[in-house]
Structures are given as structure tokens and as C-alpha cells.
Amino acid sequence: MTHETDVVVVGAGPVGLFAVFECGMVKLRCHVVDALDAVGGQCAALYPEKPIYDVPGHPAILAADLIARLEAQAAPFHPVMHLGRRMNGLERQGEVWRCTLSDGTDILAKAVIVAAGGGAFGPNRPPLDGIEGFEGQGPGRGVHYFVTRREDYRGRRVVIAGGGDSAVDWAISLAEVAASVAVVHRRPKFRAAPESEARLKALSESGAVELVVPYQLHGLEAAPGGALAAVTVATLEGQTRRLEADALLPFFGLASDLGPIAEWGLALERNTVAVDPATMATTTPGIFAAGDVCTYPGKLKLILSGFAEAARAAHSARAHTHPDEALHFEHSTTSGVPAA
Numbered sequence: 001m002t003h004e005t006d007v008v009v010v011g012a013g014p015v016g017l018f019a020v021f022e023c024g025m026v027k028l029r030c031h032v033v034d035a036l037d038a039v040g041g042q043c044a045a046l047y048p049e050k051p052i053y054d055v056p057g058h059p060a061i062l063a064a065d066l067i068a069r070l071e072a073q074a075a076p077f078h079p080v081m082h083l084g085r086r087m088n089g090l091e092r093q094g095e096v097w098r099c100t101l102s103d104g105t106d107i108l109a110k111a112v113i114v115a116a117g118g119g120a121f122g123p124n125r126p127p128l129d130g131i132e133g134f135e136g137q138g139p140g141r142g143v144h145y146f147v148t149r150r151e152d153y154r155g156r157r158v159v160i161a162g163g164g165d166s167a168v169d170w171a172i173s174l175a176e177v178a179a180s181v182a183v184v185h186r187r188p189k190f191r192a193a194p195e196s197e198a199r200l201k202a203l204s205e206s207g208a209v210e211l212v213v214p215y216q217l218h219g220l221e222a223a224p225g226g227a228l229a230a231v232t233v234a235t236l237e238g239q240t241r242r243l244e245a246d247a248l249l250p251f252f253g254l255a256s257d258l259g260p261i262a263e264w265g266l267a268l269e270r271n272t273v274a275v276d277p278a279t280m281a282t283t284t285p286g287i288f289a290a291g292d293v294c295t296y297p298g299k300l301k302l303i304l305s306g307f308a309e310a311a312r313a314a315h316s317a318r319a320h321t322h323p324d325e326a327l328h329f330e331h332s333t334t335s336g337v338p339a340a
């Protein structure tokens with residue numbers, strides 16, 4: 001299927017969503033592509049239930065709530081969402097750009113705003129035989145690299161692997177709802193904030209969390225229906241233990257990879273897309289970048305900077321798509337927004 005639009009926004013993180021709003025305000029229609037099944041980028045995938053304290057006008061806002069508000073703010077402009085699909089190809093075709101998605105969809109766009117964060121990011125997967133068979137959305141199958149809803153773990157036996165902040169913070173949090181929490185780490189010392197480590201040790205002393213150290217993940221065992229039944233762990237000397245489990249949460253960090261974006265011919269600097277901060281233009285005319293994916297002198301990787309960059313990219317995209325029309329700048333208080 002081939003679509004046509006003014007702008008393709010690559011990435012439905014906070015910056016991509018706000019780019020849709022800003023494009024709408026300058027009368028550009030958008031299609032949005034994201035490899036994840038849901039909008040929200042890092043906020044939704046990595047820390048939906050954490051409060052963010054540095055979004056202007058919100059003394060504290062949960063990451064998931066910020067995303068819901070950004071979605072509502074973009075809704076009046078009716079973006080066409082292509083979720084669960086990666087944008088692989090970007091090719092010039094006459095006056096427009098042909099954007100090719102992983103499901104074979106093509107979108108012809110007059111301009112592209114790359115708001116791809118760290119690129120299509122994914123977890124570092126422990127090297128366990130058959131682990132892919134236990135992965136998937138929802139609590140059912142057993143291996144999850146992100147916690148999207150703490151309630152999904154209520155009454156369940158949880159094994160957490162890793163020694164950093166995510167492992168320690170989620171062990172502390174899930175101990176309040178799970179039937180049991182075991183933390184597997186290869187050494188007694190954790191790499192988490194000292195106060196978090198102290199809380200974890202206190203929970204271990206009270207029996208609310210079991211520290212399984214010094215052990216590493218060794219294997220996974222399936223129940224007859226295929227869901228996770230147990231995790232085996234082993235010491236370096238080969239001594240093994242079997243931990244009955246409904247869920248394994250491996251927290252070994254994320255690997256982000258620009259992936260196909262690195263092949264689009266844009267100038268890159270240390271795995272980010274170089275832009276002119278006055279316009280957010282990349283080195284390729286018609287392609288703009290905003291948010292974590294872009295770099296320029298003084299760049300701050302913060303959501304608030306990404307919002308300003310999205311506004312700038314939208315105005316630049318408008319100048320690119322309508323070169324003969326001067327844009328009459330209006331504040332939103334004057335122009336208003338269409339009804340959703």
C-alpha cells in the first residue's frame with residue numbers, strides 16, 4: 001500500500017508526538033511510524049510509572065500521563081499511525097521522499113522529521129536457549145524486559161536478573177505485590193544507588209526478597225502449556241539451583257541502535273544525526289531531526305529540549321514544503337486548534 005502525506009515522523013516518542021502537534025499548527029499532515037506497538041518511546045517503554053519533574057508547567061507528571069496528554073494534544077490533527085513497524089528505507093523519488101516500512105507499506109512524503117530517539121532500541125538479551133519462545137507482550141509467557149504495569153505481577157513468582165538500578169528498583173517495588181521476588185546477580189555488590197541497595201538488603205533480611213548471589217542465569221523451564229515454570233541459575237563453579245517462577249525480568253541494559261537510519265546518508269556524529277540547530281535540518285534537504293536522535297553544539301538530551309526542536313523542525317518542514325509561501329506566524333492563543 002502506498003500513502004501520500006506532507007510529513008513522515010519517524011518515532012512516536014514524546015518528541016515525535018509533539019512534532020505532530022506542531023506540524024498540525026502549520027497545516028502539515030503527518031504519518032507517524034514506530035517500531036514499538038505503542039506510542040510513547042522511552043517514556044512508555046522504560047519508565048511509564050516514574051514521575052518526571054522537569055517538564056515545564058508540570059511540577060511532577062508520570063511518564064505515561066505525559067504521553068497520554070501529548071497524544072490528546074496531537075489528536076485534533078488526525079495523524080495516521082503506523083505502529084509495530086520499523087521505517088527501513090528512505091529514498092528520494094522526484095520531489096518527494098519514499099519511506100518504506102518493514103511491512104512493505106510505502107509513504108510518499110514532502111518532508112521527514114526523524115524523532116527516533118536512540119534508534120530502534122531493544123534489551124540486551126541473556127544468552128539462554130529458547131528464550132525467544134518465552135518473550136512477548138502481556139504477563140502470559142514469562143520473560144519481560146520492561147515492566148509496563150506493576151499490577152501484572154500481583155501474586156506471581158518473579159525472578160529478576162541483574163545488578164543495576166532497574167533490577168534493584170523493580171525488586172523493591174514488586175516485593176509489595178508479587179508472591180515472591182528473587183534477585184539473581186553474579187556478585188554480592190550491586191551497581192545501584194546506595195540507598196536503593198540498602199533498601200534491597202533490608203528486604204532480603206526481612207525475607208520479602210531473596211538474593212540469589214553469586215549466581216548467573218543458566219536455563220529456562222517451560223510448563224506443559226509453554227509458559228515459564230522455572231529458571232535455573234548456576235555459580236561460576238557450576239553449582240545449580242532451580243527457582244520456580246512465573247516471570248523472569250532480565251535487566252541487563254538496553255542496546256540502542258540507529259539501525260536503518262545510519263544507512264540514509266545523513267551526516268552522523270557519535271551515533272546521532274547532526275543538525276543545524278537554527279532549522280533542525282540534517283545534511284539532506286527535506287529531512288529534519290529532533291529529540292534524542294539529533295545533535296548540535298550544546299544539545300541537552302531532555303524532553304523539554306526535544307519539544308522546542310520539534311517546533312523548529314515543523315516550521316522548517318513547512319518552509320521546505322511551501323517554499324513560495326511566507327508563513328504568517330500566530331500564537332496558539334490566536335489560532336486555536338481544531339476540535340479533536
Ligand SMILES: Cc1cc2nc3c(=O)[nH]c(=O)nc-3n(C[C@H](O)[C@H](O)[C@H](O)COP(=O)(O)OP(=O)(O)OC[C@H]3O[C@@H](n4cnc5c(N)ncnc54)[C@H](O)[C@@H]3O)c2cc1C
Binds near residue numbers: 054259301
Ligand atoms: C529511566 C529514564 C528516565 C528519564 N527521565 C527523564 C527526565 O526526568 N526528564 C527528561 O527530560 N528526560 C528523561 N529521560 C530521557 C527521555 O525519556 C528522552 O529524552 C526522551 O524519551 C526522548 O524522546 P524522543 O521522542 O526523542 O525519543 P524516544 O523516546 O527514544 O522515542 C523514539 C522512538 O522512535 C522509534 N524508532 C527509532 N527508530 C525507528 C525506526 N527506524 N522505525 C520506527 N521507529 C523507530 C523507537 O521505537 C522509539 O519509540 C529519561 C530516560 C530514561 C531511560
